[in-house]
Amino acid sequence: MRERRVLFTTCFLRAVATQMVGVQLGVYLPAAGLSASQAGTVVSAGLAGAAVAALLATLLADARGRRRLLTEVALLGAVGASGAAFGSGPVWLVAAAFLGMLNGMGRDRGAALIVEQAILPATAPDTERTRTFAVYNVCQDAGHGLGALLAGLPALLDRGFRIPQVQGYRAGLLLYALLLLLTALLYRRLAHDPAPRPPSLSPGSRRIVVKISALFAIDAVGGGFVTSAYLSWFFHARFGADVGTIALLFVGARVLNAVSHLGAAWLARRIGLVNTMVFTHIPAGLLLVTVAYAPSFGAAAVLFLLREGLVEMDVPTRQSYVMAVVAPEERVAASGITNIVRMGGWALGPVVAGLLAPSVALLVGAFLKISYDVLLYFAFRAVRPPEEVR
Numbered sequence: 001m002r003e004r005r006v007l008f009t010t011c012f013l014r015a016v017a018t019q020m021v022g023v024q025l026g027v028y029l030p031a032a033g034l035s036a037s038q039a040g041t042v043v044s045a046g047l048a049g050a051a052v053a054a055l056l057a058t059l060l061a062d063a064r065g066r067r068r069l070l071t072e073v074a075l076l077g078a079v080g081a082s083g084a085a086f087g088s089g090p091v092w093l094v095a096a097a098f099l100g101m102l103n104g105m106g107r108d109r110g111a112a113l114i115v116e117q118a119i120l121p122a123t124a125p126d127t128e129r130t131r132t133f134a135v136y137n138v139c140q141d142a143g144h145g146l147g148a149l150l151a152g153l154p155a156l157l158d159r160g161f162r163i164p165q166v167q168g169y170r171a172g173l174l175l176y177a178l179l180l181l182l183t184a185l186l187y188r189r190l191a192h193d194p195a196p197r198p199p200s201l202s203p204g205s206r207r208i209v210v211k212i213s214a215l216f217a218i219d220a221v222g223g224g225f226v227t228s229a230y231l232s233w234f235f236h237a238r239f240g241a242d243v244g245t246i247a248l249l250f251v252g253a254r255v256l257n258a259v260s261h262l263g264a265a266w267l268a269r270r271i272g273l274v275n276t277m278v279f280t281h282i283p284a285g286l287l288l289v290t291v292a293y294a295p296s297f298g299a300a301a302v303l304f305l306l307r308e309g310l311v312e313m314d315v316p317t318r319q320s321y322v323m324a325v326v327a328p329e330e331r332v333a334a335s336g337i338t339n340i341v342r343m344g345g346w347a348l349g350p351v352v353a354g355l356l357a358p359s360v361a362l363l364v365g366a367f368l369k370i371s372y373d374v375l376l377y378f379a380f381r382a383v384r385p386p387e388e389v390r
Contacts, residue, residue, distance in 0.1 A: 001123070003119065004123045004124075006187070007116050010112070010116070013183050015139070017176040018103045018143075019106050020147035020151045020175070021176050022147075024169050024172050025102070025229040039229075041090070042094050042097050043097070043227065044351050045094040045097040046097035046101060047343055050111065050347075051344050053073055054110060054336060056111065057073065057111035057332075057336060058199060058337060062197050063199075066193050074181070076100070077176075078177040080100015081174070083099065084096035084097060084102060085170040106228020109343060114339045117339075120323075121328070122328065127387050129387075130273065130320040134264060137316045141258035141312070144250075145251050148250035152243060152248065155168075155242055201326070202330065211379060212322065215372055219372035220344070220349075221346075222365045222368030223345065224348055225350075225365030226361075232246050234362070235297065239297035257308055257309075261313070265316060267280075273324075274376070274377065275377075275381075277318055278373045278376055281314045281373045282370055282373045284307050288307055289366045292359040320385070322334055322335065325385060
């Protein structure tokens with residue numbers, strides 16, 4: 001229970017930092033003088049850095065020690081964010097984003113998540129595993145909601161105290177660094193690691209992980225078209241919404257995400273993990289199409305919020321499913337491989353999205369995500385986790 005509380009808290013703090021920066025990047029980078037393509041490159045660099053860190057976590061977590069690696073990743077992120085706060089220019093910001101693993105997705109999906117996901121199933125029995133992941137994700141979305149709210153502070157400071165918004169965004173990067181330092185301290189309360197061992201997967205688990213990772217890649221590329229940074233830019237460029245309004249919109253989205261996670265755990269008990277993943281995600285993809293062609297900001301905001309009430313229901317179910325279909329000693333490897341593939345897809349998406357018209361980019365993202373849902377259903381509907389085997 002103590003480890004579970006630590007993981008819930010670190011997840012919350014990291015999500016605050018990630019969402020705040022994810023929302024702010026879409027406005028901060030143009031304000032810092034970067035073009036749309038340069039801004040997309042910075043976002044991609046941050047996601048690529050996160051992917052590299054995830055790879056190292058997968059390869060080294062069990063050999064180096066999970067607690068130690070989690071602490072090192074948090075410290076490295078703080079250093080990179082501080083560099084982005086004090087530097088300027090596209091080359092510097094690309095380097096700082098890569099080093100700090102700045103996540104323009106606005107969602108916490110990095111190396112720390114990989115290791116935490118591998119630890120979490122051991123804190124609950126199979127019948128409570130999905131609910132434990134759901135609560136973990138509720139903590140994450142509560143952090144995302146607070147982070148979205150904090151993202152609006154630069155606009156308030158500009159209106160109330162005439163502090164330039166660029167300075168407010170840089171202060172946000174320093175707050176990001178501080179929050180990561182707090183997580184590094186909390187990780188010291190985790191139990192000592194078991195004996196070091198190299199990552200491995202049995203042949204049966206390897207087949208499952210390879211197949212599901214290929215499908216996750218399709219979904220991730222689609223997700224790269226709809227990062228928080230890109231959606232923030234879309235609402236700003238298409239409808240003229242300011243960052244304060246956009247921040248409030250993302251607060252509402254994260255509240256809906258949090259509620260949907262608990263709903264996903266309830267639904268999975270009744271129809272199964274794979275069915276829950278697929279039959280909630282397809283409607284979310286269709287709603288994304290309607291956001292792309294909404295006639296006004298109000299309509300787009302309502303449709304976006306409806307989507308957010310469904311799109312995250314596959315997250316705790318997906319995490320629980322992957323951890324359930326491999327052996328406990330294979331969880332770091334499985335979590336790492338599946339998350340690395342997703343982050344690689346996210347890193348590709350923003351670069352391509354920056355070359356397309358906003359509505360077209362959202363349409364392409366929706367198409368890819370729906371394709372993933374259909375393929376996932378037919379590939380894994382017969383592969384059941386232990387609690388679903390009668």
